[in-house]
Amino acid sequence: MSIILLADSNLGAYACTLLANELAQEHLDCLVVTTERISSLVSPLPENPAGNGRVAQLNCSINELLLSSLILKATAIGVFIRASNVETFVTNYRQICQLNAQRPAPVFSGPVFPLAGDTLIEDLLPRMCCDLLCLHGERQLEEAHDLMHRWPNPVPTVAIGFWFMPEAPETGGLVGVGKPDSPHTLVVLAQKGLPKLKGAAERMLRLLGQKASASPHWQVLIQTDHTQSEKQLPLNADQRVLAELPTNISFGASGNLPIVLGRCSACITISSPWIYTAMAWGRAVVVMADHGIRTDHGSVPFSSSGVMHRLDSITALDDLLEMPIVNSNWLEKMGWGVHDGASQLVKALRTRAKPEASQ
């Protein structure tokens, strides 16, 4: 079996590379095709993991891939591009196969990051043209099954866990297992356009500034989330508020999230999916509860996480280390409970696979 994994974003490309490495362990050859270069995201993983399959990378546009002979040789194609572009890609691919009198390979797709509720449904619906939906955990499987209840042609699903992130940091990359030692770093995962309410970003920064001033032995790193380019400021806040921030608050460069998360003491976000990595790696985490459960803030999946707190309820940053830990049942259902994702995917693909292309 040879699989093409297609991504159109930096983080998608990173996730596809991780998945390709996992699939190589299952004796499969993988070609990761990216429309973005993945160099800006530093991976803590070894370059060539030991495996029996081969992994190659190709940087080209979606149309270049469709017009190349490679596409006809694939025995399965994973499409991890923006949901709204999936249908066009799949239609074009199937037409190309038809013109070449060839049976199309099964196409699988799904959101790169774990979603839930309306956001998951919105992401899945444009992917219904695929042969297999890749989800993260039990929760998403249930939601997808409920969504497709009594549909004339429901799309098969498979849960493949948190494939977007390394299962563990590099050896020695996880600082302070249990209770990390001082000096501490708090990573604030900032997201584009959040919080949405007018003045809320300034309030968040002001509160962070107060906490940082009261805890000089902490370094607060406001880290750009995947949704932004490197050139943008992580938070769209008033310049005056930014100017008043204490010196132990800094803005981190994007692209090295897994490393930063492995080394931080605590992590705060509104709804960044990278918080799952911090949770899975045992970091102290807080999901900001200041604005309640809001679909437009992406906070719906976290309502059961057990780590939602109002920023003003945190007196000192040291409190973060004593916060209740994440609801592990919830985390497992969101995808952390699936540890054989690649083999589950291979099993699901084998039942739909087309015969190997002749050499």
Place this chain on the structure above:
Amino acid sequence: MRFDAIGVFLTGSKLAYFRHAVSIIPGSYKPMLFCGFNGIVLSGFEEAISWRLGYDLICLNGPRDASAIKRMLADTPFETQPFLTTGMQRNIATKTPLLPADKRKKMLVFAEQVVIPSRQKDRQKLVRILAELARRSPNWEVLIKPRIAPNEATFHRNDQHISQTIQETIGHPPTNLQLDYRPLPEVLQEARLMATVSSTALFDALDYGCKPVVMADFGNLPRSGGHVFVGSSVCHYFDKLTDLDSLEEQLEWPNPYWLEWVGYGKTHQPAKLLEFIQDWKERQGSMSAPIDLEQPGYVVNSHNMSFNQLRNSAEKAIRARQFGEAAASLELAQLIRPDHRNVRRRLVALRRNHWIARRLGLLLSPRFNG
């Protein structure tokens, strides 16, 4: 008058505030509070539940909603939140027998929705498709039942009334396409077909023996609500229909298993609610305490997240001289309603460093009395 139970069918934050207001009524007797949904839920279910948690009972439509609430509350301190599926049969059976299809007029009534589709160009497309279908079916009457009269409003906002959209899009509609402002039940009792994009009126049509059809032309994306109806087996692309005669010929009744799933049918009935209330009355002395919404690590909208609840919390904190906490609550309230003058004045007073200035500011700014 002493009520045994009160059903609260308001929007999110008002729901939470009502429950809070009842909880602080002096005296030991409290009526049972229940809430529910005003129709099929197309989106925002989890957020809506977060505003409803803490009610003595949440009424849901059917197994589809029950599955979602169980998933949401699993492994949380709110797992014991009582809920019931009370169905979507909203109309009491009429005394006069329903007319069979062949005795009904060749009439299709389209149940308009205020914000679905929401984009004006889609609403124009909707009008064009219905007009074309009416032109192709001269032996049928196509009635558009507006959701609201001109100048009326619902909690959904739309800039243009459907009558204006018709005028702007097609000028003179075909003679067999008309707006009809009569109550929907009246029209449903004489029409053969009822069409909708995603309105709960589909279930009203079933109550009155009118065959429903879902207009699939706006896709199955959440913004049209179409995804909820895919399993109904009555979705059709109207722009592809030859005419209404052919539609009537091929149209089935909705899939009964799907109807059961969304809550329409004999299994899910309001009678269950009455049983629950009766049971509540009988067991009131021994009822378990309502679920505690104050849980470290968990946030629910119905607990201190509505505008008025935040103002109440602030006043409580001011009385306890916890000025920092009071300011925090008012800051959040100000994010919800940035232009609220009294909140701003109270917050300015709280931020005064000197105690005399703060006290004076608090005395001069209007206190919130809930």
